[in-house]
Amino acid sequence: MQSFTLWYVIGLFLKYLLSHRSISRLIKTFKFRMKKTNTSVIVRIATVPSVFGLQLAGQPALLRNAGIPTIWVSSPPEKWTEWPDDILVSDRYEVILKRQIAPYADLLALWQLIRFFKKQKPAIVHTHSPKAGLLGMLAAWFCRVPVRIHTLAGTPLSTATGIKKKLLFWAEWATAKCSTETRVSAPSLLRWGIGQGFLAPEKSIVLLRGSSNGIDLEQFNPNRFSKEDKQSLLLHHKIPEGATIWLFVGRLVAEKGMVEILAAFQMLQTQYENQVLVCIGPLEKERDPIEDECENYLKTNPSIFHIPWSNEIPLWMAAATALVHPSYREGFPNVLLEAGAMNCPVLVSSIDGNTDLISEETFGYLFPVKSSDALLSCMERFLQDAVVVKQAKSKKLYQYIHQHFDRKVIHQEILRMYNKRLLQLWEDYNRHSNS
Numbered sequence: 001m002q003s004f005t006l007w008y009v010i011g012l013f014l015k016y017l018l019s020h021r022s023i024s025r026l027i028k029t030f031k032f033r034m035k036k037t038n039t040s041v042i043v044r045i046a047t048v049p050s051v052f053g054l055q056l057a058g059q060p061a062l063l064r065n066a067g068i069p070t071i072w073v074s075s076p077p078e079k080w081t082e083w084p085d086d087i088l089v090s091d092r093y094e095v096i097l098k099r100q101i102a103p104y105a106d107l108l109a110l111w112q113l114i115r116f117f118k119k120q121k122p123a124i125v126h127t128h129s130p131k132a133g134l135l136g137m138l139a140a141w142f143c144r145v146p147v148r149i150h151t152l153a154g155t156p157l158s159t160a161t162g163i164k165k166k167l168l169f170w171a172e173w174a175t176a177k178c179s180t181e182t183r184v185s186a187p188s189l190l191r192w193g194i195g196q197g198f199l200a201p202e203k204s205i206v207l208l209r210g211s212s213n214g215i216d217l218e219q220f221n222p223n224r225f226s227k228e229d230k231q232s233l234l235l236h237h238k239i240p241e242g243a244t245i246w247l248f249v250g251r252l253v254a255e256k257g258m259v260e261i262l263a264a265f266q267m268l269q270t271q272y273e274n275q276v277l278v279c280i281g282p283l284e285k286e287r288d289p290i291e292d293e294c295e296n297y298l299k300t301n302p303s304i305f306h307i308p309w310s311n312e313i314p315l316w317m318a319a320a321t322a323l324v325h326p327s328y329r330e331g332f333p334n335v336l337l338e339a340g341a342m343n344c345p346v347l348v349s350s351i352d353g354n355t356d357l358i359s360e361e362t363f364g365y366l367f368p369v370k371s372s373d374a375l376l377s378c379m380e381r382f383l384q385d386a387v388v389v390k391q392a393k394s395k396k397l398y399q400y401i402h403q404h405f406d407r408k409v410i411h412q413e414i415l416r417m418y419n420k421r422l423l424q425l426w427e428d429y430n431r432h433s434n435s
Contacts, residue, residue, distance in 0.1 A: 040422065042070045043122045045113075045136040047097045047129040049074040053084025055153070055334065056128065056213055060086045062411050068418060071120065073113075074132070097131050099287065101167070106135060113139035123147060123425050124418070128212075130155060130168075133175045141178035146428075147421045150175050152193065153185040153212050154331030154353065159255060173198040185332040186210045188352035207413060210332045210356055214410035215401060220314050220341035230319040233312065237305055243276040244383070247320035247344070249313060249335045250327070252283040252298070252306070257326025257349060258290045262297055262304075263372035268379055269303065277304045280316060317342035322382060326367075326375055330354055337405055340397040345390050347378050363397040 042063065046052060052060060052072055063070045064086075072087050075097045083092060095112050098105045117125070117139055124147040127136035133150045140148045157168040172193070176182050182204040184190040190206050193199035231241075239245065246265065250256045258279075265277045283295065283306065290298075298304055310316065317323065323339040323346045330353030337357070339346050348354040349369040358364040367378035382390070 040069055041120060041122045042068060042124045042126060042418065043073060043117070043120065044070060045073040045125065045127045045132045047075060047099055047132045048081040049077050049083040049087075049092075050081040051128055052087060053082075057084070058086075058216065058407060058411060059213065059414065060084065060091075062415060063418070064088075066415055066419075068422070071122070073116070073136075097135065099131060106131070110135045110139055114142055117143040117145060124149065124421060127151070127175075128153065130171065130175075134171045137175045137178035146425055147181070148179045149181045149183060150179040151183045151185065151212055152176075152189065152199075152331070154189070154329060155193075156255075156329070157196070157198075158192070158329045158352075169196070169198060172196075176200060176204070179203070181205070183207055183212070185212045186330075186353050186356045188356050189331055192352055207417075208410060209404045211334070211337065211405055211410065212332065213334070214405045214407035215334070215337040215341050216407045217341055217402060220317070220338050222318055222341075222343045225315055225318045229315060233315055233319055237278075237307075239276055239278075239305065240274060243274045244272070245320045245322075246275070246277045246379070247316060247323045247339075248277065248279045248281070248325070249316075249323065249338075250281045250325075252279060252281050252290065253288040254290050255288050255328045257328060257369070257375075258298075259294055260326045260370065260372040260375050261324055262290075262294050264375040264379060265304070266297065266301075267372070267376050271380075272383065275303060277301075278307065278316065278320065279304065280307045280310050280313065282308050313338065314342055317344040320344055322347055324375070324379070325349065325354065326369070327351065327354070328369055332356060337401055340394070340401045343394050343398050345382065345394050346397070347375075347382060357400075358397070362393065363400065364393055 044052070052074070060070070060072065070091060071093055072091055073093045073095060075081070076094045077083055093116060095109050095116070096105060097109055113135055122145055125136055125140035125145045126149040127133040128151050137148055137150055155168070155172055157165065157172055160168050176199050180203065182199060184193065184199070184204055184206050187206050187210060190199065190204055193204065194201050234241070248261055252258050261277070265275065269275050279298070298306060317339050323335070323344050325333065325335060325346065325348045327333070327349055328351065330351060332353055336346055336348065336354065340357070340363070346358060346364040348358050348364060348366060350366040351369050355366070358366060360366045365378050365382055367374040
């Protein structure tokens with residue numbers, strides 16, 4: 001509670017600072033102002049380095065091959081959060097960014113980022129994830145970095161309450177206020193952010209149809225795997241042949257709907273035989289953990305298979321009967337793009353983000369969020385539907401994803417926007433030099 005209160009007081013002060021024009025003009029002339037901008041360097045910041053290899057997979061190689069110097073900033077790696085191989089060691093810079101609220105560590109990280117920006121003088125700072133966004137945008141604004149982009153791909157504000165909600169609102173407001181552009185991953189998230197009052201419509205956009213990175217259609221290709229590949233996977237994990245395999249992919253925490261899926265599966269097993277639940281993802285203890293009773297059920301039910309990490313997600317999606325995604329909040333969920341590209345039927349909670357991609361009558365199955373009974377009913381409806389109905393929904397989703405979310409197309413759009421911003425900066429620099 002002390003951490004919440006301290007950050008809330010700091011937030012009120014910074015909100016006044018950001019809103020007061022005379023103080024803003026004073027800071028522009030402060031000693032940390034950028035004396036000369038390096039008109040070609042981009043800095044990308046995320047709270048944990050695995051973001052660059054998962055949510056932003058392929059973008060490090062994209063920018064390097066395009067000849068755009070890029071420095072990737074994140075926390076030192078921990079378990080499940082390693083740096084991706086396609087980021088050179090010389091292109092990395094580490095700052096301790098705590099995912100939880102930690103005022104003293106956050107202020108230290110902010111100071112380190114300011115000093116780093118002062119030294120590098122980047123043309124563009126582009127942030128991802130809430131903590132990296134807040135500190136990165138504050139530091140970039142303070143240093144007057146000319147182009148400050150934040151990608152909003154979901155926010156805990158949507159499910160927060162009390163003083164935490166006020167604090168998170170201030171954090172999102174300050175992040176957006178300090179940015180020159182906010183890229184929102186989903187149309188519904190853009191509408192919600194504008195309605196909440198922390199996003200400015202004139203500088204907030206959605207890239208194409210949504211998603212921050214699209215989907216690798218070569219990796220997530222159902223034709224890659226044979227019947228023998230799927231059988232071998234199930235045999236290795238001792239999953240009985242002919243079982244109905246419900247697949248969950250993500251962090252095993254409460255806000256991802258783990259309580260609901262475990263409760264629904266428990267009830268489903270009493271009515272249907274040969275049911276299997278495969279949960280792929282880390283069981284987190286620090287942030288929003290599931291209760292001990294749920295964790296014990298997860299570990300002791302012989303029909304539930306928990307896999308903390310897997311590099312065979314496409315194969316699992318090819319082998320699964322359906323993907324279940326009961327999350328409480330989302331930006332634009334990559335896991336639905338992946339499942340859809342693999343022709344895997346999807347059952348999803350009817351929340352913003354999910355509904356940007358899945359609609360009941362065309363692409364998949366929807367159920368009300370935070371309701372294990374509603375999820376159970378949806379799972380039963382799926383089992384009772386004719387095979388041709390399920391295949392029709394999966395085929396339409398597959399075609400829609402191939403048409404609008406090919407990673408190659410989205411990467412070219414990202415590159416085009418970066419080149420446009422860099423060209424504008426170069427023209428401004430030449431114009432001021434000649435005047």
